Amino acid sequence: MDARALWQRYQDWLYFHEGLGLYLDVSRMRFDDAFVESLQPKFDKAFADMAELEKGAIANPDENRMVGHYWLRNPDLAPSPELTQEIVQTLEKIEAFAEKVQTGAIHPPRASRFTDVISIGIGGSALGPEFVAEALAPDFPPLKIHFIDNTDPAGIDRTLNHLRNNLASTLVLVISKSGGTPEPRNGMIEVKKAYAGHNLDFAQYAVAITSPDSNLDKVAKSEGWLARFPMYDWVGGRTSEMSAVGLVPAALQGIDVRAMLEGAKEMDDATRIPDVKNNPAALLALSWYFSGNGRGEKDMVVLPYKDSLLLFSRYLQQLVMESLGKEKDLDGNVVHQGIAVYGNKGSTDQHAYVQQLREGVPNFFATFIEVLEDRNGSSPEIDPGVTAGDYLSGFLQGTRQALYENQRDSITVTIPQVNPRTVGALIALYERAVGFYASLVNINAYHQPGVEAGKKAAAVILDLQTRVLAVLQKEKTPLSLGEIADKAGAADQIEAIYKILRHLHANQRGVVLQGNLGQPSSLKVSAS
Ligand SMILES: O=P(O)(O)OC[C@H]1O[C@](O)(CO)[C@@H](O)[C@@H]1O
Numbered sequence: 001m002d003a004r005a006l007w008q009r010y011q012d013w014l015y016f017h018e019g020l021g022l023y024l025d026v027s028r029m030r031f032d033d034a035f036v037e038s039l040q041p042k043f044d045k046a047f048a049d050m051a052e053l054e055k056g057a058i059a060n061p062d063e064n065r066m067v068g069h070y071w072l073r074n075p076d077l078a079p080s081p082e083l084t085q086e087i088v089q090t091l092e093k094i095e096a097f098a099e100k101v102q103t104g105a106i107h108p109p110r111a112s113r114f115t116d117v118i119s120i121g122i123g124g125s126a127l128g129p130e131f132v133a134e135a136l137a138p139d140f141p142p143l144k145i146h147f148i149d150n151t152d153p154a155g156i157d158r159t160l161n162h163l164r165n166n167l168a169s170t171l172v173l174v175i176s177k178s179g180g181t182p183e184p185r186n187g188m189i190e191v192k193k194a195y196a197g198h199n200l201d202f203a204q205y206a207v208a209i210t211s212p213d214s215n216l217d218k219v220a221k222s223e224g225w226l227a228r229f230p231m232y233d234w235v236g237g238r239t240s241e242m243s244a245v246g247l248v249p250a251a252l253q254g255i256d257v258r259a260m261l262e263g264a265k266e267m268d269d270a271t272r273i274p275d276v277k278n279n280p281a282a283l284l285a286l287s288w289y290f291s292g293n294g295r296g297e298k299d300m301v302v303l304p305y306k307d308s309l310l311l312f313s314r315y316l317q318q319l320v321m322e323s324l325g326k327e328k329d330l331d332g333n334v335v336h337q338g339i340a341v342y343g344n345k346g347s348t349d350q351h352a353y354v355q356q357l358r359e360g361v362p363n364f365f366a367t368f369i370e371v372l373e374d375r376n377g378s379s380p381e382i383d384p385g386v387t388a389g390d391y392l393s394g395f396l397q398g399t400r401q402a403l404y405e406n407q408r409d410s411i412t413v414t415i416p417q418v419n420p421r422t423v424g425a426l427i428a429l430y431e432r433a434v435g436f437y438a439s440l441v442n443i444n445a446y447h448q449p450g451v452e453a454g455k456k457a458a459a460v461i462l463d464l465q466t467r468v469l470a471v472l473q474k475e476k477t478p479l480s481l482g483e484i485a486d487k488a489g490a491a492d493q494i495e496a497i498y499k500i501l502r503h504l505h506a507n508q509r510g511v512v513l514q515g516n517l518g519q520p521s522s523l524k525v526s527a528s
Contacts, residue, residue: 006027009027012027013025013027013277013283014027015277015278017267017425019266020263020266020267020416020422020425021415021422022267022280022413022414022415022416022422022425023412023413024280024283024284024411024412025411025413025414026283026284026286026287028403028409028411029287029365029409029411030409031286031287031290036276039276039289039440042440043274043276043436043440045439046282046285046436046439046440050272050432050439051272053066053435054070054077055079056078056079056080059444059446060236060444060447062447062449063447065233065234065446066234067234067239067446068232068235069235069239069240069242069431071084071087071234072087072235072242072243072264073242073261073264073265073268073424074265074268075088086232090229090230091247091261093229094229094244094247094248097227097248098248098251101114101142101143101171102142102143102252106226108168108169108170108171108205110168110200111168111169113169114169114170114171115169115170116143116146116163116170116171117143117144117146117170117171117172117249117252118145118146118147118148118159118170118171118191119146119148119173119175120148120149120173120175120184120188121147121149121173121176121184121245122149122183123237124177124236124237124238124245125175125177125237125245126149127149127311127315128240128315128427129145129147129175129241129245129246129249129250130147130149130311130315131312131314131315132241132246132249132250132260132423133145133147133250134309134310134311135309135312135418135423136250136253136418136419136420136423137254137255138253142252142253142254143171143252143253144253145249145252145253146159146163147159149183150187151182151186156187156190160190160191167194167198167200170205171205171206171252172191172195172202172207173207173209173249174188174206174207174208174209174216174220175209175210175231175245176209176210176216177211177231177237177240177245178210178211179210179211179214179216180214182455182458192206203226204226205226206223206226207220207225207226207227207228207248208227208228209228209229209230209231209244209245209248210230210231211230211232229248231243231244231245236446238322238323239319241427242260242264242424247260256420257420259419259421259424260424262424263420263421263422263425263428264424265424266421267280267281267424267425267426267428267429267432268428271429271433280429280433281429281432281433281435281436282436284411284429284430284437285436285440287365287409287411288339288365288437289437289441291409292339294440295337295441296337296339296340297363298363298364298365299341299364300320300339300342300343301341301342301343301357301366301367302316302343303345303346303349303366303367304343304345304346304369304371305345305347305368305369305370305371305393305395306345306369306371307345308418309369310344310345312343313341313342313344315427316341316343316430317341319431320341320434321339322448322451323434323438323445323446324337324437324438324443324445325337325338325450326338326443326444326450327449327450329442329443330443331442335442337441339437346368346392346395346396346399347391347396347399350399357403357408358399358402358403358406358408362406362407366399366400366409367410367411367412368396368399368400368411368412368413369413369414369415369426370412370414371414371415371416371417371418372414372415372417373416373417374388374389374393396412413426413429461496461500464490464493464500465500467488468484468488468490468497468501469504469527470488471484471488472511472525472527473527475487475526477526478514478524478525479525479526480521480523480524480525481501481521482494482521484525498520498523501525510528511525511526511527512525512526512527512528513525514526
């Protein structure tokens with residue numbers, strides 16, 4: 001296509017949301033009109049499915065749940081007055097709590113203000129808060145946020161070491177929808193011990209964000225934690241940023257949560273329009289479908305050209321891959337769906353993997369996120385008439401063009417600036433696009449059966465560890481791995497047993513390995 005025709009295509013397909021100042025350009029995805037036409041029946045169904053879902057239909061059949069994250073930003077849409085009221089009241093409660101913490105009306109026992117906050121959670125209970133903190137927290141927030149989003153002991157130590165002198169003024173959020181996920185539970189227990197080690201009463205620092213009556217909720221209630229906020233069963237973890245999960249940490253950092261909700265609401269309104277060309281989420285879903293033949297054959301590379309949006313790709317990774325990565329479709333056929341997502345930020349990535357994007361395996365499509373405003377205030381000139389922001393803008397355009405010339409398609413989302421409204425809108429845009437795409441490929445976007453397999457397998461390993469340690473404690477003489485496996489009644493688990501013992505040995509946990517470490521079968525194991 002020559003430059004003139006491309007310019008025409010750009011204008012023909014350009015979507016612009018006036019209220020948000022958001023543009024979506026899908027002109028560099030090479031679909032034609034016939035393709036768009038062919039997807040129309042699927043889109044008719046996707047629009048109808050979405051309307052049902054918003055009315056409260058059970059859209060997550062295996063978990064028998066409604067899917068209502070859209071109601072969080074427009075509570076009047078909730079299917080019952082009780083739900084509407086609950087959403088409104090929770091938001092008011094969050095704002096009141098954040099204000100009291102910031103003004104010192106709620107303060108820790110030994111300090112006049114909370115200065116820091118540790119947010120403990122994983123997956124949907126971490127990625128949204130992390131993305132939003134990186135994107136929107138002021139340079140000098142009223143409370144500085146720190147995350148524990150894993151069960152990595154060294155990671156937990158690092159966070160606690162940074163806070164060693166401030167623990168007495170650090171609030172702790174424990175975020176877990178189920179209230180039973182091992183990683184946040186472990187984080188909570190370790191942090192609780194650290195507080196006890198400093199003679200601090202954890203309950204006076206702790207806030208729970210979880211489903212009412214979950215294990216976490218029960219602990220928080222019985223121990224009299226500072227506050228508890230509800231997580232609703234009709235909000236999935238990966239779409240929970242605008243529930244208490246995301247709003248509590250955001251509000252504590254002084255981020256305008258109402259503006260975030262407003263931006264999301266405006267985007268939700270725009271993505272309700274049942275017309276593909278005038279619906280930005282439908283345009284995204286169409287582009288994804290085109291690129292990967294409706295089978296996820298191409299990866300989504302997300303490249304925001306703005307440092308503060310660094311974590312957007314990580315956030316989208318869960319939203320897209322946990323929602324779309326499914327073995328079976330809604331009719332039970334094995335389909336192995338999904339779209340792989342990765343990315344970091346431009347122009348930084350141009351000096352890393354963009355080389356492969358331009359010349360290597362053409363197994364992806366790019367999504368550029370462009371921010372029109374360079375910075376708050378004016379920019380110095382780097383060269384005559386040229387600023388650092390001009391470079392950034394030039395690099396984005398240049399990369400988009402270089403990819404296109406080499407048959408690599410891309411989408412560009414442009415926002416006027418990174419602010420609570422546009423971040424709320426971006427989240428809402430992708431949430432809806434994922435919903436539409438799931439409908440196009442006929443899968444349930446709202447469950448995650450695959451994640452359970454890993455959790456169950458880990459539980460089996462921990463149980464095996466207990467059995468193996470019991471065997472070793474009884475024995476006087478060193479045993480081979482095979483002997484331990486037999487005695488533990490787990491002859492078929494010898495490799496797992498070896499790895500458990502090697503890990504315990506490395507951590508001086510009462511296990512000694514003797515022999516050639518490179519030849520596991522030569523090892524003799526004893527309790528120390
Ligand atoms: O908030 P929870 O219940 O601790 O779950 C954390 C994450 O774990 C998952 O359930 C997957 O294991 C995600 O869907 C969820 O966001």
